[in-house]
Amino acid sequence: MLFRKEVREVRFLSPLQGFNEVVQRVEFREDPLTGRWSRINLERAKRVRQAMGESPLDLLRESAKGCFFCPENLEDSTPKLPPEFGEERMRRGEATLFPNLFPFAEFHAVVVLSREHLLTVRDFHSRMLEDALRLSFEYFERVKGVEPRAVYAMLNWNHLPSAAASIVHPHFQLLVDRTPTFWLEKVLEGGKRYRRRTGRNFWSDLLREERRRGERWIGEGERIGWLAAFAPQGQNEVWAVFKEASCFGEV
Numbered sequence: 001m002l003f004r005k006e007v008r009e010v011r012f013l014s015p016l017q018g019f020n021e022v023v024q025r026v027e028f029r030e031d032p033l034t035g036r037w038s039r040i041n042l043e044r045a046k047r048v049r050q051a052m053g054e055s056p057l058d059l060l061r062e063s064a065k066g067c068f069f070c071p072e073n074l075e076d077s078t079p080k081l082p083p084e085f086g087e088e089r090m091r092r093g094e095a096t097l098f099p100n101l102f103p104f105a106e107f108h109a110v111v112v113l114s115r116e117h118l119l120t121v122r123d124f125h126s127r128m129l130e131d132a133l134r135l136s137f138e139y140f141e142r143v144k145g146v147e148p149r150a151v152y153a154m155l156n157w158n159h160l161p162s163a164a165a166s167i168v169h170p171h172f173q174l175l176v177d178r179t180p181t182f183w184l185e186k187v188l189e190g191g192k193r194y195r196r197r198t199g200r201n202f203w204s205d206l207l208r209e210e211r212r213r214g215e216r217w218i219g220e221g222e223r224i225g226w227l228a229a230f231a232p233q234g235q236n237e238v239w240a241v242f243k244e245a246s247c248f249g250e251v
């Protein structure tokens, strides 16, 4: 497997070094599956981030007033599923699922994970996540029963405004469509191309290769391998690659 990268040096006179010349290295990396290029400059980790202030917890707590996802409002304020889903809202443990009020997928649901309005990352426990994930997979199954052509499912979780969540109360977004997103389409095409060329599965090969190299390998369990992406599209990007499952229905 080819991990292609080019390192280019950039020179300028830096105010941080008394306007002496400094050299920084920019790595251009090509994603081995899709061919998409990313750029990495390790020095950027040191830059000042004026717009990255953490939202103070008190301000986040304030947002509980009138929150649609809090237990006292959820029943009256959130939409219900149509009759073909068999029940109006799906539940498991603390998790509740209902349609998104402003959908942008053919099937677009929200899963509220907790009764509690504000949870920090440390407050989540495995049971809560398991319930929310199982409920999501159950929704994907039901969508398949309603519209068998809707096979492209996506589970998004943006937690707190620092991750671009507009609502503080912990929730997943589930989207299912007949067509893949632009990026998923590129990933699927790349996988097919790789199989045609080599006769093998890209993801199995990637796990084997990254485990051997160890540079980006984080660890693995029986069913999932964890690694940092070679050509990431975002900050702190970590991949969980299922060893056997190729879609949510097989997880």
Ligand SMILES: [Zn+2]
Pocket: 064, 067, 068, 069, 070, 071, 116, 117, 118, 169
């Ligand atoms: Zn709430």
